[in-house]
């Protein structure tokens with residue numbers, strides 16, 4: 001039994017992707033647009049959003065530049081979606097920043113920026129759409145977290161906690177929103193080859209392309225999954241490792257990541 005209502009048909013589904021200008025968000029936007037969805041594209045890099053827009057019929061996309069650190073910009077973007085499309089069916093919060101960080105080079109200001117983008121940003125987006133979803137008793141919210149949120153990984157001193165927070169947030173949302181008919185999707189990718197991971201100087205096991213990540217996300221939405229994690233060969237292994245004693249967990253993580 002899927003935990004969410006499966007989405008059998010994406011045609012004319014109104015989707016808002018925050019973080020659509022590159023990587024996983026961009027690839028997911030293309031996948032959904034090809035399936036006939038209408039996609040509102042948000043991020044800071046307006047030019048990149050227009051490049052996506054130019055590849056599809058005019059009425060299929062909206063370009064809504066927005067910085068997730070700016071609550072008013074998020075609210076204005078949502079207002080524009082309602083003006084043009086009446087309502088929103090699915091919010092996909094993909095935006096995020098990743099900066100490798102270890103305790104020896106702990107940088108508080110960078111950590112605050114990571115928490116603001118990866119934790120406060122999705123909360124602000126949810127706060128914006130939820131009142132309407134709750135009145136309507138429909139809609140869906142998907143948040144891209146990460147397998148780095150399952151348990152501590154090296155070099156993720158601020159990123160890991162931000163993603164752990166979002167896993168917990170999605171679980172909380174699910175309890176409250178499921179009875180109201182609102183779908184919640186917790187999306188946890190493993191390593192994906194994007195701008196964010198391009199400078200990683202360590203081995204990234206089971207690395208996949210952003211197009212493959214988008215396929216997993218779209219299939220998860222279609223099947224009504226709550227826990228959309230991928231690639232399974234890596235995410236399932238991490239899920240297993242986290243139930244083991246820490247001595248075993250730390251040993252394997254160091255061996256796998258070769259750090």
Ligand SMILES: NC(=O)c1ccc[n+]([C@@H]2O[C@H](COP(=O)([O-])OP(=O)(O)OC[C@H]3O[C@@H](n4cnc5c(N)ncnc54)[C@H](OP(=O)(O)O)[C@@H]3O)[C@@H](O)[C@H]2O)c1
Nearest residue numbers: 019021023024043044045067068095096146191192194196
């Ligand atoms: N790549 C991986 O291995 C991996 C693994 C697990 C989870 N993830 C997660 O997947 C998501 C997408 O990452 P990615 O790998 O695709 O990286 P990416 O190519 O760098 O994409 C990040 C996206 O977030 C947007 N963004 C960042 N800060 C923003 C802000 N202040 N306001 C609005 N948009 C902002 C960027 O747009 P602008 O710069 O144009 O604003 C861009 O569209 C992130 O949440 C990341 O943590 C990635």
